[in-house]
Every structure is written in structure tokens, then in C-alpha cells.
Amino acid sequence: MKEGDVKKQxxxxxxxxxxxxxxxxxxxxxxxxxxxxxxxNEAQKYMxxxxxxxKNIITAQIDGDFRTLDAMSAFIGQGDTIDLEEALSCLxxxxxxxxxxxxGFVSADKTGYFVDTNGExxxxxxxxxxxxxxxxxxxxAVVSEIMDDRFSEGTVVCYGVPIINNGKVTxxxxxxxxxxxxxEIISQDIFDGAAYIHIIDHEGNFIIRSDHAVIRKxxxxxxxxxxxxxxxxxSILADMEHGGDxxxxxxxxxxxxxxxFIPVGINDWQIFCLVPQTFLNHNFNTMFLVFLCVMVCxxxxxxxxxxxxxxxxxxxxxxxxxxxxxxxxxxxxNRNRFVTDLxxxxxxxxxxxxxxxNMSGFKFVNEFFGFxxxxxxxxxxxxxxxxxxxxGERYYRDNADHFGMLLYxxxxxxxxxxxxxxxxxxxDHVISPNQDYRINCNFGINIxxxxxxRMKNILSPDAAINGALLAxxxxxxxxxxxxxxxxxxxxxxxxxxxxxxxxxxxxxxNGEFHMYLQxxxxxxxxxxxxxxALVRWCSEDGVMHYPDEFIPVFEENGFITExxxxxxEEACKKVSCWMKQGYQVRPIxxxxxxxxxxxxxxxxxxxxxxxxxxxxxSLIILEVTESVAMSNLDQVKMxxxxxxxxxxxxxxxxxxxxxxxxxxxxxxDIAELKLDREFLSEQSTSPKGKVVVxxxxxxxxxxxxxxxxxxxxxxxQLEFLRSISCDIGQGFYFARPMPVxxxxxxxxxxxxxxPKPDGN
Numbered sequence: 001m002k003e004g005d006v007k008k009q010x011x012x013x014x015x016x017x018x019x020x021x022x023x024x025x026x027x028x029x030x031x032x033x034x035x036x037x038x039x040x041n042e043a044q045k046y047m048x049x050x051x052x053x054x055k056n057i058i059t060a061q062i063d064g065d066f067r068t069l070d071a072m073s074a075f076i077g078q079g080d081t082i083d084l085e086e087a088l089s090c091l092x093x094x095x096x097x098x099x100x101x102x103x104g105f106v107s108a109d110k111t112g113y114f115v116d117t118n119g120e121x122x123x124x125x126x127x128x129x130x131x132x133x134x135x136x137x138x139x140x141a142v143v144s145e146i147m148d149d150r151f152s153e154g155t156v157v158c159y160g161v162p163i164i165n166n167g168k169v170t171x172x173x174x175x176x177x178x179x180x181x182x183x184e185i186i187s188q189d190i191f192d193g194a195a196y197i198h199i200i201d202h203e204g205n206f207i208i209r210s211d212h213a214v215i216r217k218x219x220x221x222x223x224x225x226x227x228x229x230x231x232x233x234x235s236i237l238a239d240m241e242h243g244g245d246x247x248x249x250x251x252x253x254x255x256x257x258x259x260x261f262i263p264v265g266i267n268d269w270q271i272f273c274l275v276p277q278t279f280l281n282h283n284f285n286t287m288f289l290v291f292l293c294v295m296v297c298x299x300x301x302x303x304x305x306x307x308x309x310x311x312x313x314x315x316x317x318x319x320x321x322x323x324x325x326x327x328x329x330x331x332x333x334n335r336n337r338f339v340t341d342l343x344x345x346x347x348x349x350x351x352x353x354x355x356x357x358n359m360s361g362f363k364f365v366n367e368f369f370g371f372x373x374x375x376x377x378x379x380x381x382x383x384x385x386x387x388x389x390x391x392g393e394r395y396y397r398d399n400a401d402h403f404g405m406l407l408y409x410x411x412x413x414x415x416x417x418x419x420x421x422x423x424x425x426x427x428d429h430v431i432s433p434n435q436d437y438r439i440n441c442n443f444g445i446n447i448x449x450x451x452x453x454r455m456k457n458i459l460s461p462d463a464a465i466n467g468a469l470l471a472x473x474x475x476x477x478x479x480x481x482x483x484x485x486x487x488x489x490x491x492x493x494x495x496x497x498x499x500x501x502x503x504x505x506x507x508x509x510n511g512e513f514h515m516y517l518q519x520x521x522x523x524x525x526x527x528x529x530x531x532x533a534l535v536r537w538c539s540e541d542g543v544m545h546y547p548d549e550f551i552p553v554f555e556e557n558g559f560i561t562e563x564x565x566x567x568x569e570e571a572c573k574k575v576s577c578w579m580k581q582g583y584q585v586r587p588i589x590x591x592x593x594x595x596x597x598x599x600x601x602x603x604x605x606x607x608x609x610x611x612x613x614x615x616x617x618s619l620i621i622l623e624v625t626e627s628v629a630m631s632n633l634d635q636v637k638m639x640x641x642x643x644x645x646x647x648x649x650x651x652x653x654x655x656x657x658x659x660x661x662x663x664x665x666x667x668x669d670i671a672e673l674k675l676d677r678e679f680l681s682e683q684s685t686s687p688k689g690k691v692v693v694x695x696x697x698x699x700x701x702x703x704x705x706x707x708x709x710x711x712x713x714x715x716x717q718l719e720f721l722r723s724i725s726c727d728i729g730q731g732f733y734f735a736r737p738m739p740v741x742x743x744x745x746x747x748x749x750x751x752x753x754x755p756k757p758d759g760n
Contacts, residue, residue, distance in 0.1 A: 016306070024299050040258075043275070044247040047260045050190055054197060055264055057185055062266060064121030065106065065175060065291040066141050069100060069161035070558060073173045074688040077163035082171065088115045091173070101149075101156070106133060112174070115153070136172040143266050146179055146207050155179045175369065185272070186210040195275040198222070200261075202240040202268040222272055227251035236261060240270055250274065256460060266534045327397040329375055330382035338404060342461040344601045345406060346448065348433075353409040354446040355419070356468040359439055360477050360722045362401035365431065373431055380429040386420050395659050404465065409447055412485065417485055419443045422428065440479050444472025446486040470494050500553045502615050506564060507537060514538050515570045518738040519587070520708060520730040523721055526691070528589040528747060529728050530621060533571050534737045535563065551703050554626070558592040569609050571620060574740060576613035589651060590620035594628040597639050607646060617647030621672065639665055645667045653710070655696075663702055677711025677731070694724040 040050035054259075072094055076087045082104065088385030091103040092115040110128040115121045127133055144158040156176045163171040186197040187210040199208040204222045218384050223233055230246050239246035239261065246261040256277040261270050325337035345351065359365075359381075373477040385395040387405060395405040409415060423441050431437050446467030471486040484757075485491075493625035507513060518664065519530040537545035554560040571588040578585045596602045603760050622643060629634060651672035665673070675693070697707045709721050721729055738746065 010370055015722075020302065020306075021299065024295060024302075025416065028292065028295055035291075037330075043258050043277075044260065047195075047247070047273055048245065048262065050195075051197065051260055051262050051271050054190075055185060055262055058182060058199075058264055058271075060265070061181075061185070062143060065098070065159055065177070065653055066099075066161065068094065069159055069173050069175055070141070072103075073161045073163045074619040076173060077165045077170060080165070082107075082163075084113060088113060088121060089116050089255060092117075092119060095175075098175070098177045100177060102151070104159075104174045104176075104482065106136075106172040106174060108170055110137070115250070116151070124720060125150070128638070129494060130158075132158055132160045133172060134524045136162050137169050138162075138172075139164070139169055144464060145267065149176070149178075157182070157546060167744060178389075183210055190273075191279055193226060194279045198272045200270050200272045202270060203237065204240075205619050207269060222622040229306070231264065240268075259282070262565050315353075327382075330379050330397050332382045332403075333394065333396040335396055336402070338406075339461045339465075342406065342464065346464070348372050349450050351409040351450045352448040353405075353407045353415050354448060354464045354468045355415075356398075356444045356472045357403045357405070357422075357441055358463070358476070359401040359441050361440065362481065369552050377429060381426055384422060384425040387424065388418065399508050404468070415445060416483055419445075423482070426503055442475050442478060442482045442484075444468045444470070444473055444475070444484055444486065446471060467491075486704070488599070496549075497553050501557060501559075504550070504554065506560050507539065508562060510540070512540065513563060513566060514521075515567060515574070515740060517740060517743040517747075518730055519736040519743070520589075520728050521734055523718070523726055524730045530587055530589060531569055531747070532623075532730065532737075532742065533590045535567055536737075552724065555593065558595060561595045561599070563603065564591060564593050564596065565609075566619070568606070572609050572615055573615040575615050575619050578744075578748070579615065583744070585619060586748075587619045587621050589649075591625075591653065592628075593622045596624075597632070597636050598626065601678050603642055603646070604647070606643070618649055621649040621651050621673070623651045624670075626655050626676075633664065633667065637669075641669050644671075665700065665705065670705060672706045672708055672728075674708040675726075680701045690720065690724075697724050697726050701727075 023104060072091065075090060076082055083278065084107070087105045091105065095101075095103040095117050096114065100117065102116050104112050104122075106112045106127060110126070110133060112125040112127040113121070113123055114125065130144070132142045135142040139162050140160075141162075142160045145159070146155050146157060148154075156178050157173045159177075161171045161173050161740055163173060182199065186208065190197065197210050198206055200206055200222055205220060206222070228248075228250055235306075236246045236248055240263070248259050250259045252259045254272075257274040258277055259275050262273075263270055312673045325334060325340070326332070327334045332335075337530050347513060362374065365377060378397070381401075382395075382397060385405060389395060389405070390408060392402065393405065393407050395403060397403050402721075407415065407418065425441050426441060428440070448464060466485040470490050471484040473483055474490055475482055475484040514532045514536050516536050518534060519531050520529045521527065522529050535547055535551075537550060539545065542691050551560065554563055568590050571590050575585055575588060599605075610620065624636065624640070645652055649672065650668075650670045652668065652670050653674045654676040655673050656676040656678075673696075675696070700707045706727045708728040708730065709717075709726050710730050711723065712729045712733045714733060716732075718733060735747070
């Protein structure tokens with residue numbers, strides 16, 4: 001492992017540790033917030049339960065006082081008239097049994113008569129200014145707000161209950177308690193004396209204070225003197241205004257408190273309770289501390305495990321580094337090492353030749369002589385390359401029998417001479433002492449000029465190697481001329497192929513492939529027999545591409561099957577259209593790729609298309625090239641037989657273009673034999689050639705196979721074919737391939753329906 005790689009791995013490790021640490025911190029944060037939220041909910045629930053108990057005590061006290069006053073009201077108001085002294089006597093007696101400091105009777109004119117617990121009485125007291133008395137005379141049982149006592153010092157709370165006689169309010173019974181009675185209730189210790197309870201109104205003003213106080217100075221409002229955000233204050237006031245509970249956090253004197261507000265149900269009184277967060281958070285802090293300790297232990301263990309794995313991987317990486325950058329069999333650098341070092345080499349101010357080399361028939365060496373002999377040959381080649389390199393030059397083994405070299409370039413003659421020397425040295429190796437075997441090598445060379453630094457800077461290793469690879473592919477298997485230099489022609493060919501492959505799917509989807517038709521005629525009377533479907537690629541920019549530009553590319557990459565299926569559907573569609581328009585329908589022949597014959601769904605696809613357009617299969621002639629038929633005769637024979645049973649007409653195209661075998665004619669169930677145009681042109685120029693063509697046509701006729709001659713360009717060829725009884729012909733002599741609409745206008749019902757020999 002290089003020092004830079006080690007630093008890179010360490011950097012990655014540090015980043016990984018940092019990321020994991022961050023994740024652990026985030027987990028801690030999420031857990032902390034979750035626990036804190038849970039703790040807050042528990043605190044709120046707990047405080048509400050405790051404070052509700054005090055609320056119940058206060059309301060129970062008030063309800064008991066009201067029951068006492070209701071009883072006195074019923075007793076005093078049971079007669080038509082009220083005996084004042086008797087009423088005061090009863091009130092004095094009742095007051096002695098309760099904690100009231102005073103009870104009284106208020107007449108209908110709101111004049112009060114009161115008696116203290118000690119028996120002191122007050123007569124003719126005008127209390128018409130007391131709001132709670134007004135409410136009592138409206139028939140309500142009412143508790144007053146906190147008020148100063150009329151007859152003594154201190155603050156009190158007064159009750160008022162109406163006296164009702166015959167459905168009318170005739171007076172009221174009152175009772176007075178000191179606020180100390182309520183203060184005593186809320187001054188009891190809760191939460192071990194750490195909590196504070198007060199009674200406030202809906203605006204936060206103190207009504208009754210307990211003996212406990214967070215802030216010792218006098219405050220009129222709970223919101224005074226504390227660090228309380230405005231939004232929290234507004235939320236609490238809104239809750240209290242609507243008589244709801246509220247829970248929040250207050251800070252007094254730099255200390256945090258949980259705060260809850262619960263309505264008493266009397267006037268707008270609220271019980272206000274504060275508890276230091278540290279008191280309720282004790283268990284939470286303990287739990288979080290335990291959790292934090294666990295996380296620290298997990299992090300520590302993770303760190304130990306990580307560094308152990310890192311060191312283990314580092315040692316393994318160092319051990320595998322040789323395998324990553326070295327060819328095990330030959331000891332040469334491999335492609336990874338070469339590609340890694342190539343950019344630095346190309347930055348040097350020198351002319352280079354990027355050379356790729358392979359052997360023709362290396363697979364045969366392994367199969368015939370054995371893998372051990374093949375391995376010895378590869379090791380010999382590596383030694384030859386190393387011995388033929390100058391200082392600063394590099395070589396590597398790519399895979400199998402492929403090797404690459406980066407050599408200093410002086411001239412074409414010099415580099416060719418070096419390649420021949422390498423080739424000769426390689427052949428010095430004896431594969432087997434019992435058999436002389438010549439090793440044929442091919443070389444692809446890409447020249448990289450050092451006087452163009454700008455080009456060298458943008459030239460990637462892949463681009464340098466790919467240029468040599470394209471050159472190598474152009475001579476692969478060529479023994480007579482085994483060396484090729486990458487040039488503009490090779491580049492343009494590769495570029496064109498890439499361009500075609502990048503556009504072919506979109507072109508098919510956009511309907512850029514057009515069907516052209518070339519008529520075929522009976523040679524006897526020159527009437528129309530059928531038409532051959534030929535494809536033209538009309539790209540969006542208006543450029544017309546002919547089949548020889550793209551068909552070889554499609555056959556190589558397999559796209560030809562999609563195009564053939566598209567052309568078949570176009571032919572079926574057009575035949576169906578002619579039938580609907582009332583034309584005299586003629587068959588259309590379409591070419592078929594060899595790939596279809598190995599597709600199990602091939603026949604079903606054909607059947608589906610023909611059924612979709614509701615035409616007879618006999619109106620479609622399927623053309624199979626001679627090379628396809630000869631490549632796998634048994635498979636092709638089986639498929640053709642099935643197609644024939646389905647009703648399709650089968651034609652063998654380009655007969656005579658390859659190694660023709662007349663014997664195949666009896667084995668294949670074909671209805672039509674098309675003579676290749678080159679075969680026709682060559683054979684018809686000599687007496688022997690004419691005899692060969694005449695014999696083939698005669699043999700086909702005896703086998704009941706219709707013969708078609710394509711490429712008829714002049715009257716001499718036409719007359720020759722007529723003389724030997726060829727059945728059908730097509731070619732420029734009759735008509736060139738034309739668009740479908742032109743075919744309909746000129747051929748189906750036009751001047752070419754019965755063509756004249758005018759050469760059009």
C-alpha cells in the first residue's frame with residue numbers, strides 16, 4: 001500500500017469514526033430529549049394529581065360552608081316574618097360550631113346584622129356596596145373576592161346565601177372566614193417541602209399566599225420577578241382565561257421550576273404550584289447518567305473493535321496489493337497498475353505509442369496443447385516484451401492473450417520494425433517439440449504526440465487504450481497485415497457506430513425507419529408479382545441513411561431483431577390497408593435475422609402480428625439469407641417447416657453469395673430462391689458461368705422452387721434470364737426502391753404496373 005493510500009485510509013477511518021461518533025451523540029441527544037420529554041410529562045401528571053388534592057380540599061371546605069349557610073337560610077326563612085334577635089342567636093350558636101369569625105343576616109334593604117364568634121353584635125350596617133351581596137340577592141350562593149374586614153384588621157373571604165320565602169329572595173345569610181384559613185391549607189408541605197402553592201386569579205395576581213415563597217420580596221403577580229418568555233406567559237394566560245390547566249417552566253433567581261396552574265372552580269381562582277426541577281429530575285438524572293455511561297462503554301468498545309478491524313484490513317490490503325496490481329502468472333504489471341501510472345507517464349514531453357497486442361488462435365493452444373503449455377507461452381511473451389523495452393517504457397498483461405505496451409515513438413517504420421522483432425522473438429518459443437506451431441500476433445497502435453501537451457492533458461488512460469483497441473480490432477485475425485495504426489478513419493467508424501447505437505432506439509420509437517418497396521415482376525409477361533420491403537432511416541435532420549450504414553451495426557448488437565419485427569408489422573399493416581382500399585393485393589417480402597431462429601417466442605410473435613391485421617400469412621414472404629440457413633441447418637430447417645405450416649412463404653435470399661450447397665435445397669422447405677446479384681453478375685459474363693446459373697434455375701424448377709434474380713440492371717441480363725426460364729426478377733432496370741405512397745401510385749395502379757424496358 002502506498003503512503004498516500006495509507007493516509008487516505010487513515011483519513012477515511014477518522015471520518016468514519018467521526019461519523020459514528022456523531023451518530024452516537026445524536027442517539028444520546030434523541031434519547032436525552034425523549035427521556036426529558038417523558039420526565040416532563042410525568043412531572044406534569046404528578047403535579048396535577050398532587051395539586052388537584054389541594055383543590056379538592058379547598059372546594060370541600062367551601063362546599064361544607066355553603067351547606068351550613070343553606071341550612072341556616074332555610075331555618076331563618078321558614079316563617080313569613082324574621083325575628084332578628086332569634087336569627088342572630090341562631091347564627092351566633094352556629095358560628096361557635098364552625099371556624100367562621102362572624103355570621104350575619106342581611107335584610108331586603110341590604111342592611112346587615114352581624115354577630116362575632118365572641119358574641120359581639122353589629123346592627124344596621126349598610127352593606128349595599130358589597131358585590132357578593134348583590135349576587136346573593138339574585139339567588140346565587142356566592143363567595144366574595146379577598147376583602148378587608150369591616151370590623152377588624154386582616155383580610156377575609158365572605159359567603160352569601162339567599163333566604164328564599166315563597167319563591168322570593170327576602171334576605172341573605174352571610175359568613176366570614178379569614179384568608180389565613182385557606183393559606184393554612186395551601187401552606188402544608190408537599191414534595192418534602194420543596195414545592196410552593198398559592199391561589200391566584202386568571203391574570204396571575206396573588207389572591208391567597210402560602211407561607212412558602214420562592215422570592216421573598218413582595219410580588220403582586222406571579223409573572224413579576226421571574227425569567228418567563230412572553231410566548232409562555234401568553235399561553236398560560238390564555239389557558240387560565242378559558243378555565244383550562246396549564247404547565248410550563250419558570251425560572252426564579254436562576255433556578256428552574258416546573259409550574260402548573262389548575263382552576264379551583266370558584267370565581268376565577270387558580271391554584272399555582274411550583275416545584276424545583278432538580279427535585280423531580282433526580283430519578284431522571286440518575287437514569288440519564290446510567291445511560292450515558294452505557295453509551296460511553298459502547299463507544300469505547302466500538303473504537304477498540306474499529307481499530308482492530310482497521311489494522312486487520314490494512315494488513316490484508318497490503319497482502320492483496322500485489323494481487324491488485326500484478327499479474328500472478330507472468331509477474332508483469334496488470335491493467336490496474338498501468339492505468340494508474342499512465343497519466344503521470346503521459347505528462348512527460350515525449351512522443352508515445354500505445355500498443356495493444358493479442359494472439360490469433362490462443363484458445364486453440366490451450367485446447368490442443370493444454371493449459372500448462374499455454375501458460376508457458378504467456379510467460380515467454382512477458383519475457384519477450386520486457387527484453388524489448390527501453391528505459392522508461394512500460395508493458396502489462398491485460399487478460400488472457402492480451403498485452404499492452406507504452407513505447408517511445410520515433411517513426412512508423414521504427415515502431416513497425418519493433419513489432420516485427422517482438423513477433424519474431426515470440427515465435428522463438430517452442431510450444432511442442434513434436435509439432436511446429438506458428439504464433440500469429442496482431443498489433444493496434446495509437447500514436448500520442450508529445451508536441452501537443454493540451455491534447456495529452458485531456459487524454460485519459462481509457463482514451464489512449466481505446467484508440468489502440470480500435471486499431472487492433474480492425475486487424476484482429478489478419479495474418480497478412482497484422483499491424484494497424486489508429487487514425488481518423490478508424491475513429492470515424494467507431495464514432496459512427498456509437499452515434500447509430502445512441503440513436504437507434506429513439507429512431508424506432510419516433511418512426512424514423514421507413515419502409516421502401518421495390519417491385520418484383522414475372523419475367524415472362526412482366527406483370528407485377530410482389531414487392532420487397534427495404535428499410536431507410538430518415539433521421540430528424542432530414543438525412544437519409546441507407547442499410548449498409550446501419551444494418552451491420554444492428555446485426556452486431558442484436559437490434560436487428562427489433563427492426564425486422566418492426567418491418568414485418570409495417571408490411572402487414574400495409575397489406576391490410578390495401579385490402580381495405582380494394583387494391584389487388586400483392587405479397588410483400590421481408591428479411592429475417594438469424595437471431596429469430598433461436599428465439600422460442602419467434603413463431604408466436606409472427607402469428608400475433610398477422611392475426612392483428614387479419615391478413616393471410618401467404619401474403620408475407622419471409623426472406624432468410626443463405627448464411628443464416630447454412631449456420632445451423634437443423635435449427636433453421638425446423639423453424640422454416642413450422643413457418644410453412646402456418647402459411648408463410650419462405651424465400652432463401654442471397655443464394656450464391658457464400659459457400660452455397662445445392663444439397664440444402666432439398667432439405668429446406670422453401671418456395672423461392674433468390675440469386676445474389678454479385679453471383680448473377682459474375683456468372684453471366686462467361687459461358688461456364690451461364691451454364692452454372694442455368695443449372696441452378698433448372699434444378700430449382702425441378703424442385704418446384706420459384707427463382708428470383710435480383711440486381712437486373714440492363715436488358716442483356718434480362719434477356720439472359722428469360723432465356724434460361726428464370727421466373728421473377730427485380731432491379732434498377734425495372735424500378736428503384738421507392739416510398740410506399742410512390743409504390744401505390746406508380747406500381748399498384750400506375751405506369752409501372754406493366755413496366756416497359758425503359759431502364760427506370
